[in-house]
Structures are given as C-alpha cells and as structure tokens.
Amino acid sequence: MSIVTSEAASRELSVVGEVAVVEGHEHSAGRPSPRHLPRRSVRTLTAAGDLLRALAAPVRIAIVLELREADRCVHELVEALGVAQPLISQHLRVLKAAGVVHGERHGREVVYRLVDEHLSHIVVDAVEHSEEDRAR
Helix, strand or coil, rough: CCCCCCCCCHCEEEEECCCEECCCCEEEEECCHHHHCCCHHHHHHCCCCCCCHHHHHHHHHHHHHHHHHCEHHHHHHHHCCCCHHHHHHHHHHHHHHHCEEEEEEECCCCEEEEHHHHHHHHHHHHHHHHHHHHHH
C-alpha cells in the first residue's frame, strides 16, 4: 500500500495575504506546499498512530506531565494524581509498551522516566492547545 497525494495537493498554490490557498484549502504562508512534503511509509504512519493512541488517555497524559518534571515511582504517581495504584500501573504498562516510559528497579521500587523529551512535547503542545481553545 502506498500513500499518494491528492490531485488538488499537486496544483499550484496562490498566495492571498498571509494564507496560501489550494482549491479551497488554506495553508499558512511559509508552510511547504503539500507536493513538497516527504511521503511517509505506511509502517511509519502506523507507528505514529500507535504512539498517539498510547498517549490518548487523560491519566497517561497526566503521567507524562508528571514524569516531565522528575522521575517517579508508582506510589509517587498515585499520590500526585489521586488515582488508584492498579490503574497507574496499568497505564504505565501501556506507556512502557509504546516506548514512552522506561522503568528501572531501585530496590523494591521501580522508578519511571520518560524515554525522551520529544514525546513530552507532543503532550504539552496538546494540553496547551486545549487550554487555548477553551479560553476562546
């Protein structure tokens, strides 16, 4: 299966003020036209979808925000979020399976950390976008 651009996306852009228009679709000025965007493989798009699904739960979003501040063990997340321990553990399993968090045993506890900052930026941007939408 291949990903192909639409016929409209391959047409010339006309710039009107600050916005580029393609057959009724608007694009910010300076944004590359769709015909110049790199095509992504189905495998890459599927992996991105899996990652976004793993992040798409309020408790998992809250966990990522907490881990952005500092590494935490399960009981610290339970206390910070006010969510039952089994539920925190279940959500951590989903995040770990998706490669969002990593757990490291320290004695009797497992301390969780974010695998990288890119993922936290996705969550922070989504939260900030939601807050901006609510303020309008």
